[in-house]
Amino acid sequence: ANAHDILLCVKDGEKQTTPIGKGRGYRYGLPNEEYYFKSTNDMKKIFADIPEAISNVQEIVDKVEIFSLAREVLLPAFDIPKEFQSSEDAIDAGKRGENNYLRHLTYQGAKKRYGELSESIIERIDFELEVIKKTGYPGYFLIVEDFIREARNMDVAVGPGRGSAAGSVVAYCLWITNIDPIKYDLLFERFLNPERVSMPDIDIDFDDEGRSKVLDYVIKKYGANQVAQIITYGTMAAKSSIRDTARVLDLPLFEADRIAKLIPNIIKLQHIFSDDEKNKAKIDGLRAEDKLMIEELVLLSKGNNLASETVNKACILEGSMRNTGTHACGVIITPGDITNYVPVTLAKDSDMYVTQFDNSVVESAGLLKMDFLGLKTLTLIKDTVKIVKARHAVELDPENFPLDDEKTYELFQKGETIGIFQYESLGMQKHMRALKPTVFGDLIAMNALYRPGPMEYIPSFIHRKHGTEVIEYDLPAMEEYLAETYGITVYQEQVMLLSQKLANFSKGEADVLRKAMGKKQVSVLDKMKPKFIEQASENGHDAIKLEKIWKDWEAFAMYAFNKSHSTCYAMIAYQTAYLKAHYPAEYMASVLSNNMSDIKQVSFFMEECRRMGLEVLGPDINESYLKFSVNKKGAVRFGMAAVKGVGAHAVKSIIDERKENGNYSSIFDLAKRADLRVANKRSFESLAKAGAFDSFSDTHRAQYFAIDEKGITFLERAMKFGSKFQENKNSTQVSLFGETSTIQFAEPEIPNCETWGTMELLSQEKEVIGIYISAHPLDDFKNELVFCNTNLSIFKEDLKTHTGKNISFAGIITDVQHRVAKTGNPWASFILEDYNESYEFRIFKEDYLKFKHFLSLKNFLFIRTTFKKNFYNDEISINFIDFKLLTDILDNCCEKLTIQIPLEEIKEDTILNLETILKNNPGKTSLKFTIWDENEKIEVNLPSRNTKITISNALLTILQKQQINYKLN
Numbered sequence: 008a009n010a011h012d013i014l015l016c017v018k019d020g021e022k023q024t025t026p027i028g029k030g031r032g033y034r035y036g037l038p039n040e041e042y043y044f045k046s047t048n049d050m051k052k053i054f055a056d057i058p059e060a061i062s063n064v065q066e067i068v069d070k071v072e073i074f075s076l077a078r079e080v081l082l083p084a085f086d087i088p089k090e091f092q093s094s095e096d097a098i099d100a101g102k103r104g105e106n107n108y109l110r111h112l113t114y115q116g117a118k119k120r121y122g123e124l125s126e127s128i129i130e131r132i133d134f135e136l137e138v139i140k141k142t143g144y145p146g147y148f149l150i151v152e153d154f155i156r157e158a159r160n161m162d163v164a165v166g167p168g169r170g171s172a173a174g175s176v177v178a179y180c181l182w183i184t185n186i187d188p189i190k191y192d193l194l195f196e197r198f199l200n201p202e203r204v205s206m207p208d209i210d211i212d213f214d215d216e217g218r219s220k221v222l223d224y225v226i227k228k229y230g231a232n233q234v235a236q237i238i239t240y241g242t243m244a245a246k247s248s249i250r251d252t253a254r255v256l257d258l259p260l261f262e263a264d265r266i267a268k269l270i271p272n273i274i275k276l277q278h279i280f281s282d283d284e285k286n287k288a289k290i291d292g293l294r295a296e297d298k299l300m301i302e303e304l305v306l307l308s309k310g311n312n313l314a315s316e317t318v319n320k321a322c323i324l325e326g327s328m329r330n331t332g333t334h335a336c337g338v339i340i341t342p343g344d345i346t347n348y349v350p351v352t353l354a355k356d357s358d359m360y361v362t363q364f365d366n367s368v369v370e371s372a373g374l375l376k377m378d379f380l381g382l383k384t385l386t387l388i389k390d391t392v393k394i395v396k397a398r399h400a401v402e403l404d405p406e407n408f409p410l411d412d413e414k415t416y417e418l419f420q421k422g423e424t425i426g427i428f429q430y431e432s433l434g435m436q437k438h439m440r441a442l443k444p445t446v447f448g449d450l451i452a453m454n455a456l457y458r459p460g461p462m463e464y465i466p467s468f469i470h471r472k473h474g475t476e477v478i479e480y481d482l483p484a485m486e487e488y489l490a491e492t493y494g495i496t497v498y499q500e501q502v503m504l505l506s507q508k509l510a511n512f513s514k515g516e517a518d519v520l521r522k523a524m525g526k527k528q529v530s531v532l533d534k535m536k537p538k539f540i541e542q543a544s545e546n547g548h549d550a551i552k553l554e555k556i557w558k559d560w561e562a563f564a565m566y567a568f569n570k571s572h573s574t575c576y577a578m579i580a581y582q583t584a585y586l587k588a589h590y591p592a593e594y595m596a597s598v599l600s601n602n603m604s605d606i607k608q609v610s611f612f613m614e615e616c617r618r619m620g621l622e623v624l625g626p627d628i629n630e631s632y633l634k635f636s637v638n639k640k641g642a643v644r645f646g647m648a649a650v651k652g653v654g655a656h657a658v659k660s661i662i663d664e665r666k667e668n669g670n671y672s673s674i675f676d677l678a679k680r681a682d683l684r685v686a687n688k689r690s691f692e693s694l695a696k697a698g699a700f701d702s703f704s705d706t707h708r709a710q711y712f713a714i715d716e717k718g719i720t721f722l723e724r725a726m727k728f729g730s731k732f733q734e735n736k737n738s739t740q741v742s743l744f745g746e747t748s749t750i751q752f753a754e755p756e757i758p759n760c761e762t763w764g765t766m767e768l769l770s771q772e773k774e775v776i777g778i779y780i781s782a783h784p785l786d787d788f789k790n791e792l793v794f795c796n797t798n799l800s801i802f803k804e805d806l807k808t809h810t811g812k813n814i815s816f817a818g819i820i821t822d823v824q825h826r827v828a829k830t831g832n833p834w835a836s837f838i839l840e841d842y843n844e845s846y847e848f849r850i851f852k853e854d855y856l857k858f859k860h861f862l863s864l865k866n867f868l869f870i871r872t873t874f875k876k877n878f879y880n881d882e883i884s885i886n887f888i889d890f891k892l893l894t895d896i897l898d899n900c901c902e903k904l905t906i907q908i909p910l911e912e913i914k915e916d917t918i919l920n921l922e923t924i925l926k927n928n929p930g931k932t933s934l935k936f937t938i939w940d941e942n943e944k945i946e947v948n949l950p951s952r953n954t955k956i957t958i959s960n961a962l963l964t965i966l967q968k969q970q971i972n973y974k975l976n
Contacts, residue, residue: 170198233341339375391594482552649776834851870891934951
């Protein structure tokens, strides 16, 4: 009962100490602790004076009728044209009309897809239609075809397919999928097995923004009372049950966090506190340090304090339902009012029904479940096509990109696949460079191979493609289906086709074999193996080789991938690569737009733009749109909606006015023309800080925030001026003589003030955008960064590989917290940031006392550390060796400057110029010269005996400008 009370507090976000009652200062709770399911003996004791009450309850229980949810799939009725309807269907509830209409639509589509229909195509279509007819699912295909056709009509991007549905020629002819299964040897029986009737499952990808349009169409067509989303139930995991219980019992947050961290990942509390042998085995399999943490947790639970109560109550609550959600993509469509089939509730953020049964129960209850998936990549492709059309007046059709485009394959061959769907990881880039794909089949194979398990076959696949490894087939008959993957079995479909060819397996048997191998169904495989060996031997194949083939299949089939799915996703990847290869600026603008909410990703893709030679410019009031765009010079321009504090409505009103009446000429022109009801003070301030007004030549960023004698900023005065102008314009006064009278307002005076320094300008920019755009604070320290041997990305790697190494890196402190531990010892945490990464460091004890004076916000630091293995576990700790300010690095670390001069440039004017430069920078650092003769390959090193210099950024800048080569240290 107490655990239940804690759960009620978790639900309402209350503490258990809050008294139970109504009104402010009270919480909901049960009146006593008797609200729980009591045992039979407890009930008999309570009702000892009325024993018949117990037997009466049993009588009621015996009368309860058992109700089963399981039933055949209930498909909603699909309206078909009269000429295809059959009168017999009304008598026996048959599906002749649906089959007739499906056949008509399929052959109509087949003529468009294939033109002249060959015998083999007709045979395949008839086979599929017959299977669909036998399984009784023609309505399913008609329903899917209908809403996909409508999606295309609404300009919603539809994916080429997903999963095994791409193996259906019928689906291809209905434009449900867009991959030709005959061309790519994709199998229908992988999707719908004629010998094992099961509900077809077609998952459809739509672009993110279009998904809701399709959903609205389905609701409108079938009725809101027949369509529902599917509920999900969130339960309390081990760590969350600790934290939730701690919050309710008022255990301090740091203590709750410490206890939660004692639970190893993927381990439940029931594993730790159960005597079950299976649970004990799980604990025994953990690492030594994890076992130590568990011992501490068990010891803690045996105490008599708040921490132990938290652990014990959390054990009871673990697995309890914590919240409900909505399935990301699942939608239910019923034949009639949904409340006649399943209990429903309302979604939190929409008016749609949500089933109270979760995904697994809904399907067993025979309800039609459709997966409407939103795929960001389709939105990206769609956005790129729009930008290309706007800039170049070219109408692109991604579904018809040529699959032999050289520039696209060059991009894959160079491994320049950042931003390419499913091919952008570092590992995939490396394999692409080695493989150098030349045909679409290579991309399909790599999509299937690049996953745990089959990844080990990638080197062999690459060597065989380039002829450095012999391609061998166990049997010559296998070449037909293994040639495209250089003799390596990559796809489940290959196993299915070979079992049919070698051993005369039926299509259905081949699919059963595929499933049994993938799921390691030993009993099924034991039955099928003798049949395979016997039937293949009868076809003249060597029994010993057949044994080897079967053994290889068993080893690889559990890793073998669905070729239908790989082909679909390789197609999407190819489309993205084609766009990146031919329209790089437009494509990268779309990539940035589709990652606008994740500033780290924006920064990452901006770096890729720079690598590609694309300029990325900050927001501009006269060039920017809502999202990222491409300007007339081909540079990528930041979207104004990416600026914090500037809403989409404000941006839209600014852009609409600009389109209608031309560019804004000044801040006053903007204030006069913008809709100041939506583009408010915060919007203007954020845009100014982001540099969106930099194109106004008469003002700079600092001036907008200059305060007058009344404490009002210039930007506010400009907006007030604009507001007065608009008020006057809207209430045009008519004079006595009928003439329009306009009052002239003087523009506020632009204040004189200093421009912001680089750090101020960049910090304001980062405040409203999240990253530095116009420059980076470390840009002033390019020469100092030469002395670093790594950057902060090293802390993302496995630090064990760097044990014992001396590491030096640099960055700017963006956050620092000085703290005192329970023991009274001071310590600090600080975040250091460089060009690409940021990392939070913690510094304790003597190190803190030694270096604390460096730990100030916006300090530029050069840090030397070493990585050391802890003696009590395998973890790596960071040992701080030295801290220095970056401004001091040239003085402290630079021991000598070597100037490198080619022999042919040793002339009097060169020497005089160098002498002037060096004598203007006297100091204590050694100077050397290296003179080399390119023709004779001779190099002479000459130390300067009487000249010592001071190394400074000013000196190095002069050397760089005059293209004088030099080397530090």
